[in-house]
Amino acid sequence: MSKNILVFAEVRNGEIKKAALEAIGAASNIVDEVGGQVSAVMVGSDLSNLADLLANSGAGKVFLADNPVLSAYSPDAYAKVIADTVADNDMNLVMVPFTAMGKDLGPRIAAKLDVGMVSDCTGIRVTDGEVNFQHPIYAGKAISWFRQNGDGCLILGTRPNVFSVMEETGKTAEIVNLDIDIAEESVLAKVVDLIKPEHEELDVTEASVVVSGGRGMKGPENFAMLEELAEIFNGAVGASRAAVDAGWIPQSHQVGQTGKVVIPDLYLACGISGAIQHQAGMRSSKYIVAINKDPDAPIFKLADFGIVGDLFEVIPKFKEELEKLSE
Amino acid sequence: MKIAVCAKQVPDTEVKVQVKNGAIDDEEFTYIVNPYDEYAVEEALRIKESGGDAEIVVFTIGGDRAKEAVRSCLAMGADRAVLLNDPLFLETDGRGRGMILAKAIEKEGFDLILCGKQAIDVDEAQTGIRIAEILGLPHVSSVNKIEWGEDGTFRANRDIEGGTEVVEAKLPAVLTATKGLNEPRYASLRGIMMSKKKPIAEMDAEALGLTADDLKPYVSVVGVELPPERKAGKTVSGDVEETVPQLIDFLKNEAKIL
Numbered sequence: 043m044s045k046n047i048l049v050f051a052e053v054r055n056g057e058i059k060k061a062a063l064e065a066i067g068a069a070s071n072i073v074d075e076v077g078g079q080v081s082a083v084m085v086g087s088d089l090s091n092l093a094d095l096l097a098n099s100g101a102g103k104v105f106l107a108d109n110p111v112l113s114a115y116s117p118d119a120y121a122k123v124i125a126d127t128v129a130d131n132d133m134n135l136v137m138v139p140f141t142a143m144g145k146d147l148g149p150r151i152a153a154k155l156d157v158g159m160v161s162d163c164t165g166i167r168v169t170d171g172e173v174n175f176q177h178p179i180y181a182g183k184a185i186s187w188f189r190q191n192g193d194g195c196l197i198l199g200t201r202p203n204v205f206s207v208m209e210e211t212g213k214t215a216e217i218v219n220l221d222i223d224i225a226e227e228s229v230l231a232k233v234v235d236l237i238k239p240e241h242e243e244l245d246v247t248e249a250s251v252v253v254s255g256g257r258g259m260k261g262p263e264n265f266a267m268l269e270e271l272a273e274i275f276n277g278a279v280g281a282s283r284a285a286v287d288a289g290w291i292p293q294s295h296q297v298g299q300t301g302k303v304v305i306p307d308l309y310l311a312c313g314i315s316g317a318i319q320h321q322a323g324m325r326s327s328k329y330i331v332a333i334n335k336d337p338d339a340p341i342f343k344l345a346d347f348g349i350v351g352d353l354f355e356v357i358p359k360f361k362e363e364l365e366k367l368s369e
Numbered sequence: 370m371k372i373a374v375c376a377k378q379v380p381d382t383e384v385k386v387q388v389k390n391g392a393i394d395d396e397e398f399t400y401i402v403n404p405y406d407e408y409a410v411e412e413a414l415r416i417k418e419s420g421g422d423a424e425i426v427v428f429t430i431g432g433d434r435a436k437e438a439v440r441s442c443l444a445m446g447a448d449r450a451v452l453l454n455d456p457l458f459l460e461t462d463g464r465g466r467g468m469i470l471a472k473a474i475e476k477e478g479f480d481l482i483l484c485g486k487q488a489i490d491v492d493e494a495q496t497g498i499r500i501a502e503i504l505g506l507p508h509v510s511s512v513n514k515i516e517w518g519e520d521g522t523f524r525a526n527r528d529i530e531g532g533t534e535v536v537e538a539k540l541p542a543v544l545t546a547t548k549g550l551n552e553p554r555y556a557s558l559r560g561i562m563m564s565k566k567k568p569i570a571e572m573d574a575e576a577l578g579l580t581a582d583d584l585k586p587y588v589s590v591v592g593v594e595l596p597p598e599r600k601a602g603k604t605v606s607g608d609v610e611e612t613v614p615q616l617i618d619f620l621k622n623e624a625k626i627l
Contacts, residue, residue: 054530115534117498117508142529146510149463149495153502158464158587161493174591179492183386184393187592194587230507231542234524235535245530251626275626293513293549294528299382299489300404300548308626319382325599329624331616337606347619348604349612359609363617367627 043171043193044077045069048105048133050124051082051096052143058084058092060248061139061202063099068166068205069137070100075168081105082215083127085120087113090217097215100208104215109222115143116232119224121150127220128155128195140199152197159197160188164204164326181299181322202247203305244278246297251277251308254297254324255285258313258334258353262290267357268312274364280304280324282314298323312353316341333357370423372413373479374447375470375497376406378431378438379490388593402438405485407445407553408546412515413483414446415551424448428473430458430466436569443564444556455573462586463491467499469584472577475504479541480521486511486545494545501543509536513549 047069051062062082069080082101084092086108093104107123128136128151138148140162152159164185165176175188175198190196246252253272255265265279272279280297281290297304299319309327314320316332316339324330325344332345333353342348349356380398387394402410410427417423427442427450429435439450453469461469474482482504484497494510501508514526521540526533527547556564574584603619605612621627 117510118502121502142511142527142534145494146498146527149467149498150502150508152464152495153467153499156464158462159493159495160588161463161495177492178596179593180380180384180386180393180490181382181492182596184388185594185596186590187594188588189591191585191587191589196588231509231536231538233534234537236529237526237533237535239532243531248530296548308620308624325596329626330599331619337604342604343601344599345604346602346624347616348602349616350604350606351609351612355609356613359613360616363613364627367617 045072045135045173046078046131046133047073047080047135047137048124048128048131049080049082049101049137050139050144050147051084052139052141053084053086053089053092056088058095059139059141060207061141061144061200063095063207064202064205065137065139065200066096066100067208068200069135070208072135072166072168072173076171076173079103081131081133083107083124085112085123093215093217097213098210100211101215102213103218105218105220107220107222109224111224111226111229112222114233116229117146117150118230119232120147121154122224123220123222124151125154134193134195136195136197138197138199140201144199148197148199155195155197157195157197158190159199161199163198163200181319182303182325183322246278246280246295246304247302249278249304250306251275251310252280252297252304252306252324252327253277253310253312254280254282254314255291255312256282256314257284257288259285259290260313265291271310271357271361274361275308277306277308282320311341311345312357314341315339316344370416370420370481371477371479372416372423372425373474373482374406374409374413374425374427374442375482375484375500376410376427376429376438376442377403377485377488378429378435379403379488382489386595388595392593400434400438402441403485403488405487405489405546405548407485408548408550409483409485410442410445410447411551411553412546414554416481417446426451426477426479428453428470430469432459439569440564441556443567444560445554446560447567449567450569452569452571453577454571457574457579457581457584460586461584462588463493463495463499464587465584466496467503469577469579470496471500471503472579473572474500481540482506482543484543484545486547497543497545504543506542507538508543508545509538510545511547512544513547515544515550
């Protein structure tokens, strides 16, 4: 059955999230197999100059919900705009990149349309014309495959860093400016402030290299060493629950079952024993390297390369060798 | 003030997950209150303790086995509970679960609905937000800080990539809790004793006016598998002069990251 797909193109700080371009890529692959079309919708204000990037990444049509009442994110207001677009255009699949905003918005769209939703999708396959969606459960300890029942619309939350952005198609898209009829007073919840940390930090879920510290780091001051290492790789600093609970590093850096799930190209675990709950957050990394004093640490069973040693000796030496390489 | 808390009973985070006959093998499972829902219960208790007059009602979808989780929430300090018990409820999907809880909550009317951001078994993160939309209420999800203002207005913080969003809304509302919102208390012995006397009302599909057709799942699982096994690679030990060059070599030639 062909898919008329609408992808929510999240815009942050005037830029389209890469995860949205990835979703357009995934949508294009589905349409290649079962037929249909890929459209994108952007919601906010001052959006017109961004439409070309969406066309180049595979969207045949771009809907613009460009209005001052939408300049600050509101889940209920954004959901209304998107639900109306779906209904008016007979869309049967809505892809929402499962970023912080997507996780907040996707279910609201699903409930507004009263349809089903598959969250945090990490794979898509087409078997005999039926599209199936992969979704990790039990914090990634198992994988389930979902199908949609019936022909209605399905909401799909796509995990960032899983699907690929299409090579520049050089295509242009039809642009549709949506009429927005939302009264300011009818908006229920709205973002009123954005707090940024003192230093611009790359989020662990968006980095291709994560340098992570655990109990073995012994104290907050030692994370500076990991920050320097992360910087060499243009990566982000992560942490185990032990380090976060000890107050050494903020919660936003926590990787694991009650933290974030990351899938970087390289995950460097320093002084992390590798409990099951931590593994849940990083076991899908492309490559895992572990440094730990304890040869029996469970992390070594998961690592592609491990060093049994004192991280306070290994990491400075590692940095030294990396700096030599770049000369 | 009336506070509804949605709590789910889930398998313990320590359980070994295995697949048998294409489904999760739950024979050896032990169960807990969903950790994220505990933050919701705790927040309700703190609001009650700081404000004075509040009633906290726990809503749980489950069978008899789930009563244990409900009692845990009552032991922490919730006042009473409603167990939504019907085989149809266990066969539905995220859409169905949102509908069941919304209908049950709507029967009474609440000022605040608190949920955990997701259940650690199905990891859908939909229920709380669906309840909000169904009831026409504002929601803020994944909240790690709440500041109460005047007349039911509040500001809630949530982490986003590279920062924190502050969202403003007004009660009645739905908030879903994440780690960092508070530190859930352990039930005291007295709390445990008192929980045995607190009422757990039961409601089935008929009581909520829901039919099998209302609850039919819109998405279904076609298969469950274990993730690809990760085999341990090479582990080296010894002097850093020896081990670090091997790491560099691995990153250059195998991982091709350098």
